[in-house]
Amino acid sequence: MGTIESTAGSSEDKSTVIVVEHLYKKFGDNVVLDDFNLKVFTQENVVVLGKSGSGKSVLVKCIVGLMKPDSGRVYVLGEDIATLKEDELDLLRTKLGFLFQSNALYDSMTVRENLEFPVRRHWEGMEQAEIDSKITEALENVGLEDTIDMLPSELSGGMAKRIALARAMILKPEIIFYDEPTAGLDPVTAREINALILKMKRKYHTSSIIITHDMECVKHTADRVLLLLEGKCYMEGTYKDLEQSTDKKIKQFFELES
Numbered sequence: 227m228g229t230i231e232s233t234a235g236s237s238e239d240k241s242t243v244i245v246v247e248h249l250y251k252k253f254g255d256n257v258v259l260d261d262f263n264l265k266v267f268t269q270e271n272v273v274v275l276g277k278s279g280s281g282k283s284v285l286v287k288c289i290v291g292l293m294k295p296d297s298g299r300v301y302v303l304g305e306d307i308a309t310l311k312e313d314e315l316d317l318l319r320t321k322l323g324f325l326f327q328s329n330a331l332y333d334s335m336t337v338r339e340n341l342e343f344p345v346r347r348h349w350e351g352m353e354q355a356e357i358d359s360k361i362t363e364a365l366e367n368v369g370l371e372d373t374i375d376m377l378p379s380e381l382s383g384g385m386a387k388r389i390a391l392a393r394a395m396i397l398k399p400e401i402i403f404y405d406e407p408t409a410g411l412d413p414v415t416a417r418e419i420n421a422l423i424l425k426m427k428r429k430y431h432t433s434s435i436i437i438t439h440d441m442e443c444v445k446h447t448a449d450r451v452l453l454l455l456e457g458k459c460y461m462e463g464t465y466k467d468l469e470q471s472t473d474k475k476i477k478q479f480f481e482l483e484s
């Protein structure tokens with residue numbers, strides 16, 4: 227199992243949870259990642275901003291070991307992903323949480339069962355009382371204790387997103403991947419989700435990669451933003467840096483909003 231020392235470099239005293247170095251990935255002639263580099267520091271929310279088809283999903287798949295890059299290195303929590311065996315990858319993934327754009331809730335299961343599922347799989351033999359207390363905490367976090375016996379089909383889009391977030395957080399992951407967390411939500415609900423993303427970070431000290439092109443989401447959740455364009459990191463900075471940029475390609479993201 228290959229490891230790197232989890233530090234950000236000599237000038238900074240912050241540890242990294244994800245390091246992506248010189249990542250290349252192409253499909254036929256379609257070069258999707260072209261020497262892409264990224265670092266995520268502990269307790270940091272990094273937004274990867276990019277247009278549809280720019281390679282955001284490919285990047286996340288390479289980071290979590292679901293896709294093999296053509297070259298380059300990916301370190302997650304100090305582990306070199308390429309050197310991990312399947313069972314080691316599975317173990318590492320238990321420290322990662324995912325909020326999918328589709329929510330990926332099990333339709334035939336109640337909210338309670340959806341939340342119980344990862345807990346039982348991860349902690350075989352856990353006492354029911356302890357499982358119940360984890361479920362209660364997860365639901366309290368997103369303010370939806372009353373939905374415990376409901377089916378996903380009975381939830382609104384915003385409620386389903388909250389339950390999916392509760393499930394993503396129930397194992398207290400060290401890193402959480404948010405895929406378009408506000409897509410398809412009305413502005414008020416989207417704002418509530420953004421607030422929950424911040425709350426989770428503050429409460430559980432989680433680090434995050436947030437994939438989005440919603441500039442309101444960027445504004446409220448990002449400690450740092452990376453703009454993925456033509457396979458490369460076109461710009462890196464804060465939301466303010468982006469907002470103040472006069473670069474045409476960056477301004478486009480703000481124009482999409484209006």
Ligand SMILES: Nc1ncnc2c1ncn2[C@@H]1O[C@H](COP(=O)(O)OP(=O)(O)OP(=O)(O)O)[C@@H](O)[C@H]1O
Pocket residue numbers: 253256258276277278279280281282283284285
């Ligand atoms: N398994 C695959 N085989 C071939 N091409 C792929 C594969 N996966 C992704 N691609 C291509 O890689 C490019 C980037 O896709 P990706 O899904 O990462 O984009 P994205 O930025 O996540 O887009 P969106 O915001 O629409 O989800 C696209 O051109 C896509 O067609």
